[in-house]
Amino acid sequence: xxxxxxxxxxxxxxxxxNDSLHAGNDISERKMPAGFVDVKEVIPTIILDIRYFGAHxxxxxxxxxxxxxxxxxxxxxxxxxxxxxxxxNEFSLSLKVYDCYRPRQAVNHxxxxxxxxxxxxxxxxxxxxxxxxxxxxxxxxxxxxSHSRGSTVDLTIVPVPVTEQExxxxxxxxxxxxxxxxxxxxxxxxxxxxxxxxxxxxxxxxSRKIDLQQRxxxxxxxxxxxxHGFENYSREWWHFTLKNxxxxxxxxxxxxx
Numbered sequence: 001x002x003x004x005x006x007x008x009x010x011x012x013x014x015x016x017x018n019d020s021l022h023a024g025n026d027i028s029e030r031k032m033p034a035g036f037v038d039v040k041e042v043i044p045t046i047i048l049d050i051r052y053f054g055a056h057x058x059x060x061x062x063x064x065x066x067x068x069x070x071x072x073x074x075x076x077x078x079x080x081x082x083x084x085x086x087x088x089n090e091f092s093l094s095l096k097v098y099d100c101y102r103p104r105q106a107v108n109h110x111x112x113x114x115x116x117x118x119x120x121x122x123x124x125x126x127x128x129x130x131x132x133x134x135x136x137x138x139x140x141x142x143x144x145x146s147h148s149r150g151s152t153v154d155l156t157i158v159p160v161p162v163t164e165q166e167x168x169x170x171x172x173x174x175x176x177x178x179x180x181x182x183x184x185x186x187x188x189x190x191x192x193x194x195x196x197x198x199x200x201x202x203x204x205x206x207s208r209k210i211d212l213q214q215r216x217x218x219x220x221x222x223x224x225x226x227x228h229g230f231e232n233y234s235r236e237w238w239h240f241t242l243k244n245x246x247x248x249x250x251x252x253x254x255x256x257x
Contacts (some may be wrong), residue, residue, distance in 0.1 A: 001181065026104055028253040032072065035246060036150055039071040039100060042078040043085050046071070047158055049165065049187075051196065052106060053113045056168035056185075058126035058197055059113045065103030072101040072256055075149040077242045083228040092160045096189060098196045098238065099154040102147030104253035114141040125174040125185065128200035140199045148252055153230075154196065154238045156189040157221055163188045178202045182251035190217045192237055201207035205237045 027033075039046060048071055052063040073081070085095050113119060114135045123132065127140070135141040146152040166186035175184050177198035181191045193210035194203045202209055205218055218237045225232065230240040 022098045055169045060122045064109040065106040076151040096158045097155045101150045128176045179221040
């Protein structure tokens with residue numbers, strides 16, 4: 001009998017280990033693991049506009065896992081980003097980040113939101129031209145995100161001294177994210193042609209439907225980020241991933257504290 005219990009225990013242990021090895025390397029941790037840093041400690045001059053900590057995002061509420069107003073990245077990504085910031089500072093410009101490391105629990109929050117077809121309170125600003133039921137099909141929402149690997153960042157460029165940023169108040173009148181800069185939400189970014197997280201074809205990095213200055217502004221960001229080791233996601237002008245990221249197959253889930 002005792003031998004049978006031991007064999008069952010060993011069998012269950014093997015199943016558990018096997019499942020862990022084939023779970024897509026999802027890792028849940030309570031604390032920030034080694035190899036990650038608070039970006040403000042590496043780049044003190046960087047500007048933060050962490051959209052998922054507040055309500056000004058496509059879900060219209062604070063997202064799970066965003067416990068505080070920080071940008072967390074792998075140390076390698078942060079150090080590469082510092083080189084971009086140093087170049088911009090020479091011309092009285094600065095990076096501004098919208099999102100950095102994103103816990104798996106936040107991605108799960110996005111999925112739940114996308115599956116709730118009745119919740120369209122932010123549609124007019126963030127996805128005015130897309131039926132919500134097609135957000136998965138069209139690639140705007142996914143059950144995994146490169147942000148969870150810790151070396152992806154959403155960002156833009158702002159002039160220095162930094163101009164006043166509009167304060168979002170939940171329930172305020174929304175405006176389509178693809179409208180001209182003077183009509184959409186007043187971000188203090190240089191004009192990139194759309195707002196952040198705009199689910200629209202005009203957000204495609206090399207869109208020819210935006211004006212010359214907007215294309216130049218996107219090219220400046222893309223060129224500097226690529227120079228220092230990042231790669232752009234072609235459907236989002238703001239989205240960049242470090243090419244030689246240290247955790248290419250690992251999706252973390254520690255909260256941002």
